[in-house]
Amino acid sequence: xxRYLLLAxxxxxxxxxxxxxxxxxxxxxxxxxxxxxxxxxxxxxxDYANFLEGVWSQYESFKAPERYSDPKPQEQPSAPVDYHxxxxxxxxxxxxxxxxxxxxVADVPPPAPVEKPVxxxxxxxxxxxxxxxxxxxxxxxxxxxxxxxxxxxxxxxxxEPAAKNVLNKRYMYHSLKFEVPYIAWGTLPNGSDTKxxxxxxxxxxxxxxxxxxxxxxxxxxxxxNFNDWFFFECLRSYVDSEMASMAPCQRMxxxxxxxxxxGYDVRIAVTKSGAPxxxxxxxxxxxxxxxxxxxxxxxxxxxxxIAGSPSSSGSFxxxxxxxxxxxxxxxxxxxxxxPKMPYKAHKYSLDFGGxxxxxxxxxxxxxxxxxxxxxxxxxxxxxxxxAKVEREVTAQLASQLTSSNKLESVNKLLQFVQRAFSYATDxxxxxxxxxxxxxxxxxxxKSDCEDRSIxxxxxxxxxxxxxxxxxxxxxxxxxxxxxxSKIEGDNYTYEGKTFYISDPTYMGAVTGMAMKSYKxxxxxxxxxx
Numbered sequence: 332x333x334r335y336l337l338l339a340x341x342x343x344x345x346x347x348x349x350x351x352x353x354x355x356x357x358x359x360x361x362x363x364x365x366x367x368x369x370x371x372x373x374x375x376x377x378d379y380a381n382f383l384e385g386v387w388s389q390y391e392s393f394k395a396p397e398r399y400s401d402p403k404p405q406e407q408p409s410a411p412v413d414y415h416x417x418x419x420x421x422x423x424x425x426x427x428x429x430x431x432x433x434x435x436v437a438d439v440p441p442p443a444p445v446e447k448p449v450x451x452x453x454x455x456x457x458x459x460x461x462x463x464x465x466x467x468x469x470x471x472x473x474x475x476x477x478x479x480x481x482x483x484x485x486x487x488x489x490x491e492p493a494a495k496n497v498l499n500k501r502y503m504y505h506s507l508k509f510e511v512p513y514i515a516w517g518t519l520p521n522g523s524d525t526k527x528x529x530x531x532x533x534x535x536x537x538x539x540x541x542x543x544x545x546x547x548x549x550x551x552x553x554x555x556n557f558n559d560w561f562f563f564e565c566l567r568s569y570v571d572s573e574m575a576s577m578a579p580c581q582r583m584x585x586x587x588x589x590x591x592x593x594g595y596d597v598r599i600a601v602t603k604s605g606a607p608x609x610x611x612x613x614x615x616x617x618x619x620x621x622x623x624x625x626x627x628x629x630x631x632x633x634x635x636x637i638a639g640s641p642s643s644s645g646s647f648x649x650x651x652x653x654x655x656x657x658x659x660x661x662x663x664x665x666x667x668x669x670p671k672m673p674y675k676a677h678k679y680s681l682d683f684g685g686x687x688x689x690x691x692x693x694x695x696x697x698x699x700x701x702x703x704x705x706x707x708x709x710x711x712x713x714x715x716x717x718a719k720v721e722r723e724v725t726a727q728l729a730s731q732l733t734s735s736n737k738l739e740s741v742n743k744l745l746q747f748v749q750r751a752f753s754y755a756t757d758x759x760x761x762x763x764x765x766x767x768x769x770x771x772x773x774x775x776x777k778s779d780c781e782d783r784s785i786x787x788x789x790x791x792x793x794x795x796x797x798x799x800x801x802x803x804x805x806x807x808x809x810x811x812x813x814x815x816s817k818i819e820g821d822n823y824t825y826e827g828k829t830f831y832i833s834d835p836t837y838m839g840a841v842t843g844m845a846m847k848s849y850k851x852x853x854x855x856x857x858x859x860x
Contacts, residue, residue, distance in 0.1 A: 378656070380529050381529075382651065383528045383529035387648040387649060390625065390646070390649065392645060393621065393623065396618065406754070407754035407836060409837070410837055499512055502568065502572050503572070504569075505695065507673065521581065531585075540588065541588070544569075548565065548589070551565060556668035563595075563611070563662060571637060579637065583609060591659060594659045595660060595661075597611050598610040599649065600649035601648050601649075602641050603646055611633055612630050612661035613630075614664065615664045615665070615704075617706060618764070619764065626652075631704075632647075668715075669693075669718065670699055672699070676693070677692050677693070679691065681747075683751045684747055685731070686751075687727075688727045692717060692773055692774060693717070696716065697774050700716070703768075708781055708784075708857040711785050712789065716770045724773075725790065725794055728794045732795065737795070741814070745787065745833055746839075748783055748835040749783075749836070750838070760777050769785060783836055784836070788800075788858070788860055789860070792860040799811060800825070800858065800860070802854035802856055807846070809833075809836065809854075811823070811832050811854070813831075818842070818843055820842065821845035822843070
């Protein structure tokens with residue numbers, strides 16, 4: 332018996348040893364591949380000064396459309412009959428005379444999500460929702476040795492040198508304090524000629540800015556669970572603070588330099604008047620922000636934070652870069668981890684219909700999200716700002732929604748979301764379109780249709796296990812649910828399943844009730860849970 336035991340141990344140890352050797356070999360392969368890629372990227376980055384010294388071509392920028400083509404209702408709409416005190420409808424067979432409709436799926440190329448218009452019963456009205464996919468402009472670059480920008484502003488004075496014993500300087504990104512080593516900038520190149528950007532690049536390289544500054548910013552990002560957007564914003568806050576008294580071209584060029592060295596595809600460009608701008612490759616489809624397409628890749632336009640947007644927009648110039656050059660990766664704006672910021676408790680409490688939910692969130696995370704770029708609604712639904720908060724809300728609701736009747740539980744949750752929050756459009760509350768992440772709905776006093784729909788859609792799946800869609804009508808976002816059985820009400824068919832409108836903004840409505848103005852309309856599916 333002992334001999335068999337020793338044999339078994341030897342076999343296991345041999346297997347472990349073999350696996351360890353395989354892991355070591357794989358790790359060595361991974362390191363070599365990464366090293367080869369880094370060497371290739373370093374070569375591209377080293378050549379960037381040559382690109383900047385070369386020919387700059389003219390391109391056209393375009394304004395991305397607004398998410399909703401029609402205005403939202405100023406007051407929360409109410410159903411003709413208030414059903415919140417009535418029992419939920421029992422499951423009933425689908426009426427024979429109700430026709431089955433085929434779903435129609437529109438094919439939209441990436442990076443925009445696939446939009447899925449589906450036909451609701453009754454028949455669709457004459458007016459159809461407009462596609463929100465921004466048009467792809469044709470690239471027709473015009474060769475231009477040098478654009479003719481406006482005369483350069485007078486050089487900004489160099490910052491005062493720090494005391495000899497000061498090694499680091501403190502900076503702020505909202506409530507977060509961080510340190511970065513002091514850099515003696517000296518007199519930086521300045522001017523309106525495009526050659527200045529090649530000279531600035533060489534100057535930053537000679538100062539070894541990427542070795543002195545970038546590791547500290549990257550450590551902040553890693554320690555704080557920052558995604559690409561938060562890193563970009565933190566880096567810009569450092570540049571704006573460090574170079575507050577310097578020229579816009581110097582700030583924007585430093586941002587371009589550091590982002591490129593960090594591995595992102597960010598290009599420097601100038602308007603016709605010579606104002607600098609950044610072209611930033613982003614994976615997600617953005618709204619209400621100008622963009623351009625270079626080499627088949629979409630870039631969104633960002634201006635200097637201090638100088639602001641130039642008076643003119645449209646045409647711009649940027650240096651020619653070979654399409655074969657790997658200029659880095661696009662920013663990914665999906666939030667997958669909670670940003671670690673200094674904690675400041677904000678308590679929330681929600682009540683309606685015998686359901687109570689309470690807890691707290693970190694108020695210091697909210698400023699990071701306030702001016703988040705406007706993305707497709709599905710990107711907000713996919714993001715997780717705080718898994719802990721979402722689990723706490725889910726657990727509390729799960730303990731209170733205990734009915735065995737699925738429709739009854741869905742309607743109880745629906746009416747809770749309809750009435751636990753006050754209503755206001757984004758424009759009335761914020762002055763601009765502001766979709767909320769799940770956690771933001773627990774922070775701001777008022778919300779509108781897409782905010783409640785994102786919140787409700789998540790809870791339908793996490794609390795009740797109900798398959799659902801986030802859907803869009805002109806000027807309105809709502810939800811549709813698959814109950815697994817037939818009921819009376821407004822619905823559409825998708826992949827052989829029936830989905831019933833379940834609107835968290837339509838006060839007093841139950842599942843199966845669409846607003847009168849959308850009965851028979853063709854909704855667009857924004858996200859599938």
